[in-house]
Amino acid sequence: MFAQIIILKDLWKRMTDVDNPKVTLALGLLLILIAPLLSGFLLLYAHIFNFNSLFNLNYLKIIDIMLFIEMNFLGICMLFETLRLKHIAKDKGFWFWWLNTTYINEMSYSDLEECIAWIYSMHGYVCKVLRKHSHEHGADIIAEKGNETIAIQVKRWKNKVGKESVDQVLKSINYYHPTQLYVITNNLFTKPTHKYAKEKGVRLIESNELLSLYKEAQEIYGKTIHRTKRNHRI
Numbered sequence: 001m002f003a004q005i006i007i008l009k010d011l012w013k014r015m016t017d018v019d020n021p022k023v024t025l026a027l028g029l030l031l032i033l034i035a036p037l038l039s040g041f042l043l044l045y046a047h048i049f050n051f052n053s054l055f056n057l058n059y060l061k062i063i064d065i066m067l068f069i070e071m072n073f074l075g076i077c078m079l080f081e082t083l084r085l086k087h088i089a090k091d092k093g094f095w096f097w098w099l100n101t102t103y104i105n106e107m108s109y110s111d112l113e114e115c116i117a118w119i120y121s122m123h124g125y126v127c128k129v130l131r132k133h134s135h136e137h138g139a140d141i142i143a144e145k146g147n148e149t150i151a152i153q154v155k156r157w158k159n160k161v162g163k164e165s166v167d168q169v170l171k172s173i174n175y176y177h178p179t180q181l182y183v184i185t186n187n188l189f190t191k192p193t194h195k196y197a198k199e200k201g202v203r204l205i206e207s208n209e210l211l212s213l214y215k216e217a218q219e220i221y222g223k224t225i226h227r228t229k230r231n232h233r234i
Contacts, residue, residue: 028078035071039064104186104207109156115214116154116184117141122217125150138171142178151178155185163196165189170200184210 107115117127125143139151151172155161165183172178183189183197184205197204205213 024078028075031071031075031078035068035075038071039068104210105158107156107186109154112156112186113140113154116152116210117143119210119213119217120150120152122220123213136171137175138168138173139176139178142176148180149176149178150180150182151176152182152184155183155187157185157187160188160190161185161193162190163193166193166197166200166202166204169202186210 104112104115113129117129120141120143121127125145127141127143129141130137130139138153140154141150141152143150143152151169153165153169153172155165161183165185169181169183172181181200181202182205183202186207188206189197189204194204
């Protein structure tokens with residue numbers, strides 16, 4: 001029993017990897033799916049080999065029940081662990097699993113802000129998500145790198161974004177004194193908005209460019225993790 005606990009503890013440590021909670025999720029689901037199959041296999045085994053001994057049959061049933069409970073319990077725990085790792089790994093890029101246009105549209109407004117802040121942090125910026133009253137000063141995120149300060153207005157809209165978004169980010173000039181102004185959306189901007197933004201010196205980033213920036217950030221993160229692990233081995 002003690003050896004079994006040690007094995008389970010080691011297995012748990014290997015499966016709940018904060019660097020990739022997708023693995024934890026997949027293995028948790030796999031354990032839950034395998035549990036009834038293994039249970040059925042043991043009962044079939046007893047039937048094929050005619051366990052006439054009542055002691056042996058009862059012993060096998062106990063093992064069968066214990067394995068079923070353990071595997072389900074471990075699988076369920078791993079699913080809950082996945083949710084915990086999801087929050088721990090915010091700065092690791094895996095919080096935004098399988099990012100695509102559909103997933104961006106399903107994100108909450110705060111998640112989209114966090115995602116954009118992470119993208120720019122991977123590109124070397126120190127980012128601050130402005131939670132309270134940010135709309136009053138025109139920026140949702142401030143990204144800083146050296147002498148560069150970007151004020152970012154985030155728009156999570158179901159429809160195309162209009163000129164008012166440009167006016168909003170322009171408000172940040174007097175409050176944050178940015179060197180650049182961005183408006184980023186999960187959708188598209190209207191044609192008049194593109195023209196207006198160009199006149200005002202505001203950069204507009206639509207969903208496709210946002211996905212490209214995210215993929216670049218993932219690559220940067222992957223290289224960083226690989227380099228860190230290699231240094232640890234040395």
